[in-house]
Amino acid sequence: MSKEIEKLWKDEDYWAIWFATAIFAGIGTGLITMVPKINKWVANPVEAFPGDLGLWVVILGIGIGVLLTVGVMIMQEDWKKFFGGYLVVFTLAVISYVVAGQTTIKAWGLGYAIWGLSFGLLIANTVGTPEWILKGARSEMFIKTGLVLLGGEILFSEILKLGLPGLLVAWVVTPTVIIFMWLFGTRWLKMASKHLTIIIAAATSVCGVSAAIAVSAACRAKKSELTLGVGMTMIFTVLMMIAMPPLCKAVGMLPAVAGGWLGGTIDSTGAVVAAGAFLGPVAEKVAAVVKMIQNVLIGVVAFAVAVFWITKVDRDPNAPRPSLMEIWYRFPKFILGFAAASIIFSFMLMPIMGHEEVSGILKLSKILRGWFFCLAFVAIGLESNFKELASHVVGGKPIILYIVGQSFNLILTLLMSWIAFGGILFPVFTG
Amino acid sequence: MKEKINRWLRLVLGLVFLAVFIMVLHCMSISGRIPGSTGKLITRNQNEDIEVYSYVYSEIGDLEEFLDDENGKYGKAALRQSLKNY
Numbered sequence A: 001m002s003k004e005i006e007k008l009w010k011d012e013d014y015w016a017i018w019f020a021t022a023i024f025a026g027i028g029t030g031l032i033t034m035v036p037k038i039n040k041w042v043a044n045p046v047e048a049f050p051g052d053l054g055l056w057v058v059i060l061g062i063g064i065g066v067l068l069t070v071g072v073m074i075m076q077e078d079w080k081k082f083f084g085g086y087l088v089v090f091t092l093a094v095i096s097y098v099v100a101g102q103t104t105i106k107a108w109g110l111g112y113a114i115w116g117l118s119f120g121l122l123i124a125n126t127v128g129t130p131e132w133i134l135k136g137a138r139s140e141m142f143i144k145t146g147l148v149l150l151g152g153e154i155l156f157s158e159i160l161k162l163g164l165p166g167l168l169v170a171w172v173v174t175p176t177v178i179i180f181m182w183l184f185g186t187r188w189l190k191m192a193s194k195h196l197t198i199i200i201a202a203a204t205s206v207c208g209v210s211a212a213i214a215v216s217a218a219c220r221a222k223k224s225e226l227t228l229g230v231g232m233t234m235i236f237t238v239l240m241m242i243a244m245p246p247l248c249k250a251v252g253m254l255p256a257v258a259g260g261w262l263g264g265t266i267d268s269t270g271a272v273v274a275a276g277a278f279l280g281p282v283a284e285k286v287a288a289v290v291k292m293i294q295n296v297l298i299g300v301v302a303f304a305v306a307v308f309w310i311t312k313v314d315r316d317p318n319a320p321r322p323s324l325m326e327i328w329y330r331f332p333k334f335i336l337g338f339a340a341a342s343i344i345f346s347f348m349l350m351p352i353m354g355h356e357e358v359s360g361i362l363k364l365s366k367i368l369r370g371w372f373f374c375l376a377f378v379a380i381g382l383e384s385n386f387k388e389l390a391s392h393v394v395g396g397k398p399i400i401l402y403i404v405g406q407s408f409n410l411i412l413t414l415l416m417s418w419i420a421f422g423g424i425l426f427p428v429f430t431g
Numbered sequence B: 001m002k003e004k005i006n007r008w009l010r011l012v013l014g015l016v017f018l019a020v021f022i023m024v025l026h027c028m029s030i031s032g033r034i035p036g037s038t039g040k041l042i043t044r045n046q047n048e049d050i051e052v053y054s055y056v057y058s059e060i061g062d063l064e065e066f067l068d069d070e071n072g073k074y075g076k077a078a079l080r081q082s083l084k085n086y
Helices: A002-010 A012-028 A053-074 A079-100 A103-107 A112-124 A139-153 A156-161 A164-188 A194-205 A209-218 A223-250 A255-265 A269-278 A281-295 A297-313 A324-330 A333-353 A355-383 A386-421 B002-030 B036-048 B050-059 B063-068 B076-083
Strands: none
Touching: A002 A012, A012 A053, A012 A139, A012 A333, A012 A355, A053 A079, A053 A139, A053 A355, A079 A103, A079 A112, A079 A355, A103 B002, A103 B036, A112 A223, A112 A355, A112 B002, A139 A209, A139 A297, A139 A333, A139 A355, A156 A333, A164 A194, A164 A255, A164 A281, A164 A297, A164 A386, A194 A209, A194 A223, A194 A297, A194 A386, A209 A223, A209 A297, A209 A333, A209 A355, A223 A255, A223 A269, A223 A355, A223 A386, A223 B036, A255 A269, A255 A281, A255 A386, A269 A281, A269 B036, A281 A297, A297 A324, A297 A333, A333 A355, B002 B036
C-alpha cells in the first residue's frame, strides 16, 4: 500500500493530473491570463508573431518547462538534462505551429500534429536524435497532461441540451464501428498488434487524433503504433474533407443529412466544419454539432479500453479473473484525471460559475492542451524510426482495416443520418 | 565522416522536400490552379478562416440556441466579430 501512495509523487500518470490541476488552478485564480497562439500567415512567417507574441511564446515555453521540470525533479530524475532537451522539443513545436499556420496549409487541413511528427521523424531518421534531446522528449508525459486538460473540455452537461437526432447519429454508430473494426482486425485480418487495431478503430469511429492519443495511452501502445494510426487518420481526413462535400452536392443530398454524414465520419473537427461549410449553413451546423456530440465519447472509450485491456487482452488466460484491486493497480490513473476533469467541469463548475466563466477557463486551457499535444507529436517523431513503422505496415493489414472500417462507418452513418435528419424519425432540420 | 555527411545531407534534402511541398500547395492555391470542387473548397477554407470557425463553434455551450440561430448570437456576423479576438 505504501508503494501505491508513493506513486502519487513518483508516477508520471499522477503527475499528468497534478500538472493539469496546476494549470486549471492557475487560470481559475487569474494567475494565467493569456496563452499565446501562433497567428496565421500568408507569405512571410514573421507575420505569425505580431507585436510581442514572440516574447509571450518564449515565456510560455519556459513556463511549461519549469512546471514539468518540478515534476521531473520530484520524481528524482535528471531534471537538468530534461530541461535542456525540452527546450529543443519546444522550439520544434513552435516551428510546427508556424508551418501549420500558413493559410494554404491550414485550408488543406494539415495541422500541427502532422508537422510535429514530420520534423521529429526527419531528425530521428537522418542525423539521429541526440541522447540529450531524447531526455526532454517525454512524449507520454506531454500526452497524459494534454489529455487531462482535454477532459475539462468534454462537457457532459451539454449533452442534455442536444436533440435526439444528433445523439442517434453519433452514439449509435461510434460503438458499433469500434466493435466491428476490433473483431474484423483481430479475428479476420488477425493483425499482429492488438494495440494498433484498437487505435485505428478509435481514430476512425470517434474523432481522429485525440481519440487515437487517448486510446493508445489507455492500452499503453508503442509510440510507433500511435504514429502510424495518427498518420493514416490525417491523410484520410484530408482526402475525405475534399471528396465528400462535392459527392453530397452531386447526388443532391439534403443539407442536414449531408451534415450528419460528414460530422459522423470525417475525423477532425476543423475538417468537419470545413467540409460542412462547403454545403451551406445547415450542413455546417449539423456537421459541427454531430462532431461535438461524438467528441464526448473520447473519455468513455478510453476508460472502456483501459478496463478491457486489463481484464481481457493483457490477462493470462490461465490466471483467475483480476480482482478490483488488481484492476486499480494496473489502471492508467491519468484516465481517472481525464474523467474527473470532465465531471468537475460539467457538474460542479458549470452550475456554480456559469457558462461564461467556465468558457473563459477552457478557452485558455484548450490552447495549452494544443501545445502539449504538439510537444507530444514532436517527441514521438524524435523517438520513432521508419524501420519500426514500416514493420507494422507489412502486408498492408492496417490500411485494409482502416479502409474496410471507414467504409462500414460511411454506410452506417449515412443510414443513421438519413433516419435522423432526413424526415424519417424526426422533422427535417432546415436551420 | 562520410556517413555523418550523408546523414546531414539527408536531413537537408528532407527539409528541402517539405519546403517545396508547402510552396507547391501554396502556389497552386493562390494561382487558382486546383481544379473543380477541390479548388473551390480550398479557396473557401482560405477565405473563411475555417479553423477559427471550428474553434469558435467548439466554445459554444448552448447548442439548442446555436442550432436555431442564424443572425443572432451565433450567426455569421457574430462569429466574424468573435474572430477578431483570435
